[in-house]
Amino acid sequence: MRREHRDGPQSSLLYDMVQISWKAIKWERKHTKKGLATIEKEAVLFDLDDTLYDRFPAIRTYAIRYFHRDFQNSLESLNPDVLAELIIEADGGPFRSGKEAMQALQRLLPWSGSIPSWRTLMDHWFQYFPLCSEKTSEMDETLERLKHCGYQLGVVTNGLGPRQNQKIDTLGIRSYLDAISISGEVGVKKPDPRIFHHALEQLQMPPEKVWFVGDNPVMDIYGAKSADLTPIWIQRYDRPWHGPLMAPPDTVRSLREIFQFIPS
Numbered sequence: 001m002r003r004e005h006r007d008g009p010q011s012s013l014l015y016d017m018v019q020i021s022w023k024a025i026k027w028e029r030k031h032t033k034k035g036l037a038t039i040e041k042e043a044v045l046f047d048l049d050d051t052l053y054d055r056f057p058a059i060r061t062y063a064i065r066y067f068h069r070d071f072q073n074s075l076e077s078l079n080p081d082v083l084a085e086l087i088i089e090a091d092g093g094p095f096r097s098g099k100e101a102m103q104a105l106q107r108l109l110p111w112s113g114s115i116p117s118w119r120t121l122m123d124h125w126f127q128y129f130p131l132c133s134e135k136t137s138e139m140d141e142t143l144e145r146l147k148h149c150g151y152q153l154g155v156v157t158n159g160l161g162p163r164q165n166q167k168i169d170t171l172g173i174r175s176y177l178d179a180i181s182i183s184g185e186v187g188v189k190k191p192d193p194r195i196f197h198h199a200l201e202q203l204q205m206p207p208e209k210v211w212f213v214g215d216n217p218v219m220d221i222y223g224a225k226s227a228d229l230t231p232i233w234i235q236r237y238d239r240p241w242h243g244p245l246m247a248p249p250d251t252v253r254s255l256r257e258i259f260q261f262i263p264s
Contacts, residue, residue, distance in 0.1 A: 047214035048157035060084040066128040076110040130166040154179030191223030217243025
């Protein structure tokens with residue numbers, strides 16, 4: 001999942017994390033005996049980036065097809081595969097802001113002349129990266145199987161509306177979706193419960209009847225729990241759990257594994 005970009009003093013970020021941790025503790029105390037996971041479910045909501053599709057292959061495609069094409073004259077001679085690995089390193093996974101990722105690109109790449117501004121690099125990313133989202137047989141099989149079983153499906157994602165909608169269309173999954181909630185269109189972003197409630201309104205379904213599958217412990221898992229959905233954490237690349245909740249929920253390492261928890 002790609003995060004919304006927010007700048008601010010570290011003290012403000014620390015305050016936000018303390019508040020999230022305290023709210024997470026209160027949520028766990030409140031719901032320990034509630035038994036949400038035992039209620040029969042009728043829908044599955046997904047995060048988009050690094051959940052329904054894997055970002056790393058998309059970054060490699062972006063690096064080789066677009067970045068190398070447009071910036072090669074500004075770089076020292078560099079193998080496109082090496083360039084892709086450096087951009088993946090700069091990306092930093094789900095916990096680095098877009099600005100930080102672009103500044104890392106400025107540091108990591110062997111520029112031969114003047115270094116593009118981080119805003120120039122970000123504009124290029126926003127223009128071309130959404131075109132690189134790659135559909136997989138695993139994604140198609142998972143969504144098809146869920147639909148065949150009668151589940152309603154949806155996406156809840158942070159990002160600008162045009163960019164995230166372009167990814168949805170590039171992946172070819174719009175026809176599967178009964179609900180789409182994009183922070184840039186809704187006006188609030190995960191982990192705010194209101195963006196999850198926006199999707200629930202489209203489904204016309206109460207939260208206790210819905211699973212949420214996502215990769216980010218704060219934006220996805222804590223956010224889904226705060227909205228009273230039942231979360232499933234997809235643990236990409238063996239990333240360690242370090243969210244505000246005391247322990248991860250049901251955990252999978254691929255989309256196909258969600259059927260360990262979702263009857264089909």
